[in-house]
Amino acid sequence: MNRAPLYHELAEAPADGRASWLEAADGVRLRVALWKQGSRGTVLIFPGRTEFIEKYGRTVRALGARGYNVAVIDWRGQGLSDRLAPNRALGHVEHFTDYQHDVQAMMAWVDRELPDGPRFLLSHSMGGAIALRALQRDLAVERAVFSAPMWGLSIDPLWRPMVQAVAAGGSTVGLGQEFAPGTNAENYLRSAEFQDNSLTSSRDTWEYLRRIVDARPGLEIGGPSIQWLNEALNETRELLRLDPPDMPALCIIGSQESVIDRKEVIAYMERWPDALTTIVTGSRHEILMEKQVLRDRALGLIDIFFQEA
Numbered sequence: 001m002n003r004a005p006l007y008h009e010l011a012e013a014p015a016d017g018r019a020s021w022l023e024a025a026d027g028v029r030l031r032v033a034l035w036k037q038g039s040r041g042t043v044l045i046f047p048g049r050t051e052f053i054e055k056y057g058r059t060v061r062a063l064g065a066r067g068y069n070v071a072v073i074d075w076r077g078q079g080l081s082d083r084l085a086p087n088r089a090l091g092h093v094e095h096f097t098d099y100q101h102d103v104q105a106m107m108a109w110v111d112r113e114l115p116d117g118p119r120f121l122l123s124h125s126m127g128g129a130i131a132l133r134a135l136q137r138d139l140a141v142e143r144a145v146f147s148a149p150m151w152g153l154s155i156d157p158l159w160r161p162m163v164q165a166v167a168a169g170g171s172t173v174g175l176g177q178e179f180a181p182g183t184n185a186e187n188y189l190r191s192a193e194f195q196d197n198s199l200t201s202s203r204d205t206w207e208y209l210r211r212i213v214d215a216r217p218g219l220e221i222g223g224p225s226i227q228w229l230n231e232a233l234n235e236t237r238e239l240l241r242l243d244p245p246d247m248p249a250l251c252i253i254g255s256q257e258s259v260i261d262r263k264e265v266i267a268y269m270e271r272w273p274d275a276l277t278t279i280v281t282g283s284r285h286e287i288l289m290e291k292q293v294l295r296d297r298a299l300g301l302i303d304i305f306f307q308e309a
Helices: 053-065 096-113 126-136 160-172 203-215 226-241 262-270 292-307
Strands: 018-023 029-035 042-046 069-074 119-124 143-147 249-254 275-280
Touching: 018 096, 029 053, 029 096, 042 053, 042 096, 042 126, 053 069, 053 203, 053 292, 069 096, 096 126, 096 226, 119 126, 126 143, 126 226, 143 292, 226 262, 249 262, 249 292, 262 275, 275 292
Parallel strands: 042 069, 042 119, 119 143, 143 249, 249 275
Antiparallel strands: 018 029, 029 069
């Protein structure tokens, strides 16, 4: 009854994965997937904004080859989880902390499916902000890896006050479910060209991701809502005021990062006593979806870090 679709062939993921429907504490239906493929622990993948489970198919396969079980979630408002606005293309959430309901539902499900063994966290971009909040709330994992965490958005300092004013003002006057300025219903994978994209320098990966959204258009979303933008700005500002969690952490960030605020990330990691930051030379935003040599380098670092637990 709880079985959900999982397009493993399209994702190039191991065929023995299983997806399920969960219900968060506030009634939102979520899709999660699990691959039981190793004895070295379970990696919980927290994806970024606009992402979906299938996008991590190759990462799941690579982690499985290293002996890890892997669980991935579609956050509320994206993938096949419940959309939160009438316009299904809108990346919307009412409150950024609502994502913590999704974390709790995912963790309870993983505990039922795999009650034994260590848990490791691997988060990307927006998932890094959700992860940091969850760690502040004592998420039960051994170690945490952040890939280009969204602890600040890459906004020109001259434009930042106006962006913040528009986000806050738009939410206040009832425009929260409108697209944020400069965005629309089209998914980035459709609107951008490979040569100018900010995600990956790998043409193979770019074409792989395009194939997925072309074959299953219900998976993708477009730009964020004004409400999402306002919530994201407030959440990242609040997170950076908090002391780092008491948890070993690794942050990997590309030398060509242009989506999130690298300075904010590096400054926060410097405050984290038991943490290491590694710059992946040549990588753009999607380090785990970069050229093979860059992906292997990042996964090798992650594997070593997890095994030091």
